[in-house]
Amino acid sequence: MIPPAPSPNGDILFAFLSIVLEGAPYLLLGTIISGFIDAYLPSNAMDRLLPRRPLFAILVAGLLGGFFPVCECAVVPVIRRLLKKGLPLSCAVTYMLSAPIINPVVVLSTLSAFKGQNPVFMTCSRLLMAYIVTVLVGLIVSRLRVDRVLRDHIMAAGATEHSHAHGSHDQRVTHALRVARTDFLDTAMYFVIGVLITSVFNTRLVVLPQAQGVIAMLSGNDGFAVPGLMALAFILSLCSTTDAFIAASLAGFSWVARLAFLVFGPMADLKLIFLYSSVFKKAFVARLIIGLFLVITLLAFAWKYAAPPLLQLIHGSSI
């Protein structure tokens, strides 16, 4: 098969296919994990694993990514299933938002991407800020009514979930694969929409000289640069395992703006809007993303002024 000649529309298809080839394995991984969770995890396992007190449960959920590392595409089918297994909503949201950042793969990629640019400081700041934000979101979500947050069919399925964590090994594998298949197709639909929009933005809008001019103009002032880079992260929809390399290359921008890019991007972007919509109600997704945007902006500025004196205190070096 001889590929057709390049064209502006071809650029979109090219970018689309490359993200699909990159992301689909992670989506499938997530859905297979989801299937095996359904088949092997007893429905009250979450109760036993997590502390009883909601606050502690949320604090633990924010760290689960360290043990079950998944990136942001894979985490959505996983939490869908964990919700059905009785994982409290607040913990599910905290895990969903934190796992793509607070995991070993991302730690390593951030450390190496920022080599020569304060890698340890950037990595620690990224993890710390992500943890604070996700725990905060979890606490807020714990105060919301579940039926205002979850889509009806997720709730209905959750309410009627019955444990498949029994039966023979074969039955369980059969069941796990069936769930994986269904979840894959369900989530892939949202993934496709998100990736398609991202590809159009990426190949048609972000590359325009005018857009590049705007990005360059923003870089001088953190008041614009922080929200500006967060908006860029939102549009680019990068995978959390690799976004650090892109952030490290944004030379004109301050570390605060790049930090905001690294914390916001894995929690909220174009493709995630659609993936999240497979689980949550639209109004909740909208509020979540706006809330994350505001909280991360605030925290970024707080950290901008708090970090240098703190570092000075700890080992007398500056950023």
Added chain:
Amino acid sequence: MAHPSDHDHGHDHSHEGASHHVHGPDCGHDHDHGHGHDHGHGHDHGQGAPMAAATVPWARVAACFLLLLWGGVMIYYFASGRVVHYLTGFGGFRIQALICGLLLCVLAAFELLVREPREAAPGQDEEGGCGTCGGDHPGHEHQGGHDHAHATPGGWLSKALTFLILAVPLSAAALYSPDRYSDQFFINKANAVTSAGSTALGGGGIDLAKRAEKSRPLPGSTAAPAAGTATSSAFTVDELERLSGGRTPEGNIPLQLIELFYMPAQTRDVQEVVSTQIVETTGQAIKDKQDPSKMRLFRLMMTCCAADARPISIPVEFTAAPPEWREMGWYKVTGSVEYREINGAQATVFKASGLTPSKPPRQQMMY
């Protein structure tokens, strides 16, 4: 009809209501959603959930088709080698795509071979799970009923839409993706280089030694695979020759633009060995935004997939009078490199003694 092994497993549900789940073909799905909250407020979901439209074989045919389509595209792009234009050779992205494709085909085969028990849709009038209690606390034991994997609401219209969304964009991309970006995209990206004045030193973690081991040059590729650091203490000219894939007939060390760009992130001994050699590299020529009389050589680099392509460029200074060159033309430059601080970051500067037009490399992007 129903697959007994799946729904007739030995229930030990203490909260199970009267109905035992042996779902026959015409099962009325009057399962009692024995809602076992251990904090005792079981609202009763025990209404007879209306039967979902009879499980249409079309749904399974469609699911099979989609899984095979996705799996087939991924396997084809791997097997045909076209994947090299889409994903980097590092980090296992390509092999992941292949495995994903194979697994999707396995799921499709499984879909065909293993009969599926009928599944019910949840009742439309169901009281939305455990809305009243919030359900947001440990201690729920959701038992009873079964897994409504197909419980996405909506009729045939939304099913058809889902099918189209899953089938059309991927098929279109698989059939009509050109495997490379258009010239316009390159011009836009080139523009981005200079307006950002990038001398960035990011991404220094790329392990050039590993690159040498892993990447095999494509037949006909003008770019050499590698230079690198084996051990930081003992980097020699011999090693550079070996890692760069051998000298060119003219006796130059061929290096990729990306390797020169990231040279400041290498250890001092690597930098020194490279700076003593006559090297050559290929890229597209563009005007330096800050000083239009100067030339930069640029290429696109992907971090993991083609969609994250970003421009990498190094400034080129000529030792003699600069020759004529064409904006966006592909050139091979020959000369030596030095390292200098530009805009606050260490950057590689190419001191060119020769500039010859060259063919675009077969692989549009570096990684």
